[in-house]
Amino acid sequence: xxxxxxxxxxxxxxxxxxxxxxxxxxxxxxxxxxxxxxxxxxxxxxxxxxxxxxxxxxxxxxxxxxxxxxxxxxxxxxxxxxxxxxxxxxxxxxxxxxxxxxxxxxxxxxxxxxxxxxxxxxxxxxxxxxxxxxxxxxxxxxxxxxxxxxxxxxxxxxxxxxxxxxxxxxxxxxxxxxxxxxxxxxxxxxxxxxxxxxxxxxxxxxxxxxxxxxxxxxxxxxxxxxxxxxxxxxxxxxxxxxxxxxxxxxxxxxxxxxxxxxxxxxxxxxxxxxxxxxxxxxxxxxxxxxxxxxxxxxxxxxxxxxxxxxxxxxxxxxxxxxxxxxxxxxxxxxxxxxxxxxxxxxxxxxxxxxxxxxxxxxxxxxxxxxxxxxxxxxxxxxxxxxxxxxxxxxxxxxxxxxxxxxxxxxxxxxxxxxxxxxxxxxxxxxxxxxxxxxxxxxxxxxxxxxxxxxxxxxxxxxxxxxxxxxxxxxxxxxxxxxxxxxxxxxxxxxxxxxxxxxxxxxxxxxxxxxxxxxxxxxxxxxxxxxxxxxxxxxxxxxxxxxxxxxxxxxxxxxxxxxxxxxxxxxxxxxxxxxxxxxxxxxxxxxxxxxxxxxxxxxxxxxxxxxxxxxxxxxxxxxxxxxxxxxxxxxxxxxxxxxxxxxxxxxxxxxxxxxxxxxxxxxxxxxxxxxxxxxxxxxxxxxxx
Amino acid sequence: xxxxxxxxxxxxxxxxxxxxxxxxxxxxxxxxxxxxxxxxxxxxxxxxxxxxxxxxxxxxxxxxxxxxxxxxxxxxxxxxxxxxxxxxxxxxxxxxxxxxxxxxxxxxxxxxxxxxxxxxxxxxxxxxxxxxxxxxxxxxxxxxxxxxxxxxxxxxxxxxxxxxxxxxxxxxxxxxxxxxxxxxxxxxxxxxxxxxxxxxxxxxxxxxxxxxxxxxxxxxxxxxxxxxxx
Numbered sequence: 001x002x003x004x005x006x007x008x009x010x011x012x013x014x015x016x017x018x019x020x021x022x023x024x025x026x027x028x029x030x031x032x033x034x035x036x037x038x039x040x041x042x043x044x045x046x047x048x049x050x051x052x053x054x055x056x057x058x059x060x061x062x063x064x065x066x067x068x069x070x071x072x073x074x075x076x077x078x079x080x081x082x083x084x085x086x087x088x089x090x091x092x093x094x095x096x097x098x099x100x101x102x103x104x105x106x107x108x109x110x111x112x113x114x115x116x117x118x119x120x121x122x123x124x125x126x127x128x129x130x131x132x133x134x135x136x137x138x139x140x141x142x143x144x145x146x147x148x149x150x151x152x153x154x155x156x157x158x159x160x161x162x163x164x165x166x167x168x169x170x171x172x173x174x175x176x177x178x179x180x181x182x183x184x185x186x187x188x189x190x191x192x193x194x195x196x197x198x199x200x201x202x203x204x205x206x207x208x209x210x211x212x213x214x215x216x217x218x219x220x221x222x223x224x225x226x227x228x229x230x231x232x233x234x235x236x237x238x239x240x241x242x243x244x245x246x247x248x249x250x251x252x253x254x255x256x257x258x259x260x261x262x263x264x265x266x267x268x269x270x271x272x273x274x275x276x277x278x279x280x281x282x283x284x285x286x287x288x289x290x291x292x293x294x295x296x297x298x299x300x301x302x303x304x305x306x307x308x309x310x311x312x313x314x315x316x317x318x319x320x321x322x323x324x325x326x327x328x329x330x331x332x333x334x335x336x337x338x339x340x341x342x343x344x345x346x347x348x349x350x351x352x353x354x355x356x357x358x359x360x361x362x363x364x365x366x367x368x369x370x371x372x373x374x375x376x377x378x379x380x381x382x383x384x385x386x387x388x389x390x391x392x393x394x395x396x397x398x399x400x401x402x403x404x405x406x407x408x409x410x411x412x413x414x415x416x417x418x419x420x421x422x423x424x425x426x427x428x429x430x431x432x433x434x435x436x437x438x439x440x441x442x443x444x445x446x447x448x449x450x451x452x453x454x455x456x457x458x459x460x461x462x463x464x465x466x467x468x469x470x471x472x473x474x475x476x477x478x479x480x481x482x483x484x485x486x487x488x489x490x491x492x493x494x495x496x497x498x499x500x501x502x503x504x505x506x507x508x509x510x511x512x513x514x515x516x517x518x519x520x521x522x523x524x525x526x527x528x529x530x531x532x533x534x535x536x537x538x539x540x541x542x543x544x545x546x547x548x549x550x551x552x553x554x555x556x557x558x559x560x561x562x563x564x565x566x567x568x569x570x571x572x573x574x575x576x577x578x579x580x581x582x583x584x585x586x587x588x589x590x591x592x593x594x595x596x597x598x599x600x601x602x603x604x605x606x607x608x609x610x611x612x613x614x615x616x617x618x619x620x621x622x623x624x625x626x627x628x629x630x631x632x633x634x635x636x637x638x639x640x641x642x643x644x645x646x647x648x649x650x651x652x653x654x655x656x657x658x659x660x661x662x663x664x665x666x667x668x669x670x671x672x673x674x675x676x677x678x679x680x681x682x683x684x685x686x687x688x
Numbered sequence: 689x690x691x692x693x694x695x696x697x698x699x700x701x702x703x704x705x706x707x708x709x710x711x712x713x714x715x716x717x718x719x720x721x722x723x724x725x726x727x728x729x730x731x732x733x734x735x736x737x738x739x740x741x742x743x744x745x746x747x748x749x750x751x752x753x754x755x756x757x758x759x760x761x762x763x764x765x766x767x768x769x770x771x772x773x774x775x776x777x778x779x780x781x782x783x784x785x786x787x788x789x790x791x792x793x794x795x796x797x798x799x800x801x802x803x804x805x806x807x808x809x810x811x812x813x814x815x816x817x818x819x820x821x822x823x824x825x826x827x828x829x830x831x832x833x834x835x836x837x838x839x840x841x842x843x844x845x846x847x848x849x850x851x852x853x854x855x856x857x858x859x860x861x862x863x864x865x866x867x868x869x870x871x872x873x874x875x876x877x878x879x880x881x882x883x884x885x886x887x888x889x890x891x892x893x894x895x896x897x898x899x900x901x902x903x904x905x906x907x908x909x910x911x912x913x914x915x916x917x918x
Contacts, residue, residue, distance in 0.1 A: 481768055482698075483790040484698075484768075484790040487790050487793075488705070489700070492793075518790050542909030543863070546910060549864055549880070549881045550884050550909075553881075553887070556885065581907060581910065585908040
């Protein structure tokens with residue numbers, strides 16, 4: 001298929017076929033056009049050929065009548081002897097002429113029938129009808145002609161009876177003889193044949209021939225026209241394809257602006273079409289002339305004319321094919337708009353206006369837009385008094401305004417939603433800016449850029465946090481191995497007998513510190529894991545009451561060892577939350593361990609659970625042993641403890657771990673310090 | 689007399705463990721990487737292996753897998769990693785227990801004893817109609833005796849009843865309220881918080897390390913259960 005499309009031979013063939021078929025179609029078309037008269041008229045006598053022939057006859061007859069009048073006059077003068085000496089020769093010539101006319105108009109030589117009457121219709125002056133024939137029945141259509149005879153000169157009168165010249169004009173001396181008013185009735189029978197050879201039989205034969213061959217011409221025209229069309233379609237299909245080239249190949253034609261090219265081509269086509277039709281008309285009229293039709297050389301002239309018309313038609317079709325071809329190529333190459341001058345001018349203007357509006361400051365846009373709107377509205381309202389059309393336009397303007405406002409409002413809504421989402425923490429979110437008003441889009445794009453930057457920064461931070469966590473984990477793994485040895489050998493030392501009594505004391509310090517080191521490394525790993533979120537969290541429905549019971553069971557003894565009393569207040573029934581049991585236990589464990597470490601001995605620890613607004617809040621309150629000279633926020637930072645000295649057993653990571661774990665489970669962790677009162681509140685989403 | 693293979697790339701740890709185990713009356717064989725451990729296990733009659741995970745040449749996990757191909761000697765993994773995934777991987781590959789570094793020597797000895805008792809019990813007590821077992825825990829309901837690794841432990845009646853309830857439904861989680869209602873045979877009106885305390889005591893009696901229980905597990909916020917198939 002592709003090969004066929006690219007074949008040069010096929011293209012040349014198609015062009016030749018197109019031209020040949022168009023030429024043939026033109027020839028047949030012209031012939032069909034000429035002979036179409038024979039189809040459209042009901043009788044051959046209604047053709048212009050007939051009219052011109054019968055007018056010719058009538059003119060000849062009237063001339064003949066005039067001639068015989070002149071001859072009569074001359075003969076009278078000769079008889080009176082007042083004639084010119086050479087008048088007899090004139091008379092002779094006139095007589096011969098008259099005989100020839102009589103010969104021409106005799107029944108045997110022509111189908112022309114006439115009757116010459118005085119204008120009152122009473123006196124029959126001459127006819128070529130038989131006695132028993134009535135002219136009205138003999139001829140197809142009767143023609144009338146009235147005229148006046150003035151001493152051998154004819155004053156023409158049309159069939160309508162108007163006088164062409166007034167009698168006084170024709171005969172200024174006002175001689176006595178009054179004009180003879182005559183009426184000629186004439187016509188041709190409908191049925192003629194070749195028994196009498198005259199122009200009417202000729203016209204009839206031509207008409208008959210046209211009538212019988214019209215179908216043939218039309219069929220020829222249609223067939224060749226179809227072939228032309230096929231060739232044209234082929235040319236359009238193959239246009240622009242070339243073997244060895246993937247895309248559409250442009251030619252010099254496509255360099256010309258399409259509209260310019262089209263105007264030139266259409267002008268040429270119209271001109272050629274007019275020429276063709278004009279030539280056809282000329283041929284028709286020329287064939288109307290009977291004598292031309294009878295002559296030998298006329299036939300070749302006629303054929304030449306027909307061929308010329310065919311060539312003109314073919315040229316027109318060729319121009320049309322060129323125009324359509326370049327159109328097809330441009331459409332295929334998708335450069336129709338680009339290569340059209342009007343389009344380019346329009347696009348340039350649109351771009352200029354667009355750029356102008358776009359770079360106009362927003363305030364000016366508002367002012368100009370509103371000004372334009374007001375002027376339009378006022379004009380339409382004032383004009384509205386005169387016609388409903390203006391009122392309709394006014395409403396259309398309002399609709400356009402409404403649409404514009406809705407567009408803006410929707411764009412603003414999207415911008416607002418996007419901003420809300422980004423502000424809500426989803427920094428990855430990108431506002432969709434398609435079909436947004438220009439000014440809002442600028443805003444949205446800036447916001448997107450900010451969010452991309454922020455997301456990148458956050459990503460970086462997360463990465464570095466994760467790296468830190470990994471580092472801490474690896475370091476603590478490496479710490480654990482020597483620590484294992486230390487713990488084990490300290491233990492062994494404890495079981496040996498020491499000579500120096502102080503040695504046992506020193507070993508005790510070593511033991512305590514190695515245990516603390518162990519706790520520190522464990523807490524360190526956990527804190528880094530919790531804060532970077534590498535821990536897996538499986539949230540499920542957890543009973544807070546149950547959990548507090550379990551936690552208290554773990555801690556009751558240790559707390560009472562330190563003379564701390566636990567007072568817990570739980571609401572009626574079980575309180576369900578969504579949390580990870582293990583992590584939540586670690587939170588409570590850390591809080592209670594904090595109490596055990598830092599609460600003043602002999603005080604009470606309050607543990608309250610409250611429900612409300614879809615949240616569950618657990619608060620742990622205790623009185624600090626040492627003054628809390630650190631703000632609450634600082635307490636949650638890593639390695640920060642209530643008292644700055646590091647003598648006690650805590651690692652300073654407990655609260656930090658508790659906060660990270662709570663946040664991992666979607667809760668919040670708050671601390672409050674009021675004098676010596678330390679309060680920690682864990683809030684979690686309630687489950688139903 | 690039992691022989692224990694100790695394998696760690698840290699020689700100090702190996703000798704410390706050697707001292708503890710020898711003082712407990714065990715014979716020891718030492719190895720310092722996975723390959724040596726496999727060789728030692730082939731040349732000696734070994735009753736238990738203590739194996740570090742992170743070692744050069746052949747790590748503990750692969751060595752365990754290799755050893756498991758031809759032997760069912762108890763293997764306790766020593767690991768510096770405390771992530772659950774490492775423990776699960778070790779247990780899946782065929783280890784019987786694990787101890788995280790830095791460990792307490794007393795815990796090591798307790799676990800060694802536990803594993804050896806189980807390994808040498810050779811089928812243990814015959815399964816009577818009233819005998820309920822889970823891992824090392826065996827309860828003879830007829831005689832009202834509970835043993836862990838063959839060692840009898842003394843329980844209060846309430847602890848005994850709680851343990852029986854949990855043992856008869858291994859893997860099932862009981863909340864404090866359920867346990868209270870079934871053991872005390874009373875509706876629980878806020879008095880179920882005593883259950884938690886009883887279970888803590890029970891755990892201290894059964895488990896080697898009650899803070900990290902292997903058998904009687906705390907399902908935080910939901911209740912308690914006996915590990916299925918432990």
